[in-house]
Amino acid sequence: MRRPWSEVEFAGALRALESRYWDRHPFHQRLHDGLLSDDELRLWAANRWYYQRCLPQKDAAIIASCPLPEVRRQWLARIVYHDGVDAHSGGAEKWLRLAEAVGLERDEVLSERLVLPGVRFAVDAYVGFALRRPWLEAVASGLTELFSPGLLTHRLHRMREHYPWVAEDGLAYFTARIEVVAAEGQALLDLVVRSARTRAEQEACVSALAFKCDVLWAVLDTVDYYCGGTGPRGVARQ
Numbered sequence: 050m051r052r053p054w055s056e057v058e059f060a061g062a063l064r065a066l067e068s069r070y071w072d073r074h075p076f077h078q079r080l081h082d083g084l085l086s087d088d089e090l091r092l093w094a095a096n097r098w099y100y101q102r103c104l105p106q107k108d109a110a111i112i113a114s115c116p117l118p119e120v121r122r123q124w125l126a127r128i129v130y131h132d133g134v135d136a137h138s139g140g141a142e143k144w145l146r147l148a149e150a151v152g153l154e155r156d157e158v159l160s161e162r163l164v165l166p167g168v169r170f171a172v173d174a175y176v177g178f179a180l181r182r183p184w185l186e187a188v189a190s191g192l193t194e195l196f197s198p199g200l201l202t203h204r205l206h207r208m209r210e211h212y213p214w215v216a217e218d219g220l221a222y223f224t225a226r227i228e229v230v231a232a233e234g235q236a237l238l239d240l241v242v243r244s245a246r247t248r249a250e251q252e253a254c255v256s257a258l259a260f261k262c263d264v265l266w267a268v269l270d271t272v273d274y275y276c277g278g279t280g281p282r283g284v285a286r287q
Contacts, residue, residue: 083211095163150219167271189254194234
């Protein structure tokens with residue numbers, strides 16, 4: 050039987066997956082360089098909405114399968130963060146405001162008419178992963194939070210620079226996440242490192258994080274495929 054990694058080795062194996070994070074995707078590069086058309090920006094916002102909308106379902110699946118009350122209490126806060134304490138608060142609501150700020154109608158986003166099949170497939174696979182896999186693996190898949198603080202800060206600056214017509218209120222999702230994501234990522238890493246005791250569990254956690262990176266990359270692959278130099282192909286807004 051192989052020995053477990055030390056905590057430093059395990060954390061290093063998880064952090065090594067940063068090179069697979071979606072900040073390096075060509076679509077994100079174009080977004081940050083100000084090269085997206087208005088319609089491409091809207092298509093991105095509408096499809097990213099589906100991911101945001103499904104996050105509380107993923108988190109609820111983790112709570113349902115986790116036998117540890119201290120972890121369930123910790124995870125409940127994530128659902129509240131995304132869904133809010135009422136219909137006018139929460140991360141999902143902030144994303145809807147961003148969608149409106151880039152020119153989409155709220156009802157249009159909520160209808161999910163613009164959600165591309167590949168995006169729906171990838172996000173549903175992520176929720177399904179949380180439903181089927183052990184709670185620790187599902188938790189570990191969320192460690193992409195370790196890689197996101199720099200991306201969020203960079204995106205906020207770039208959107209203000211290249212898309213100044215997007216109202217500041219529409220950027221509240223990013224400003225709010227920047228304030229909490231670094232601490233959340235570290236707390237999540239501590240939980241995973243502390244909970245994975247065997248080498249098999251550690252490697253399963255690394256695989257789970259790799260899977261999540263693949264999900265995020267697939268989301269952008271799909272959006273990028275439908276976006277050409279002059280805007281979305283085949284799903285242009287009417």
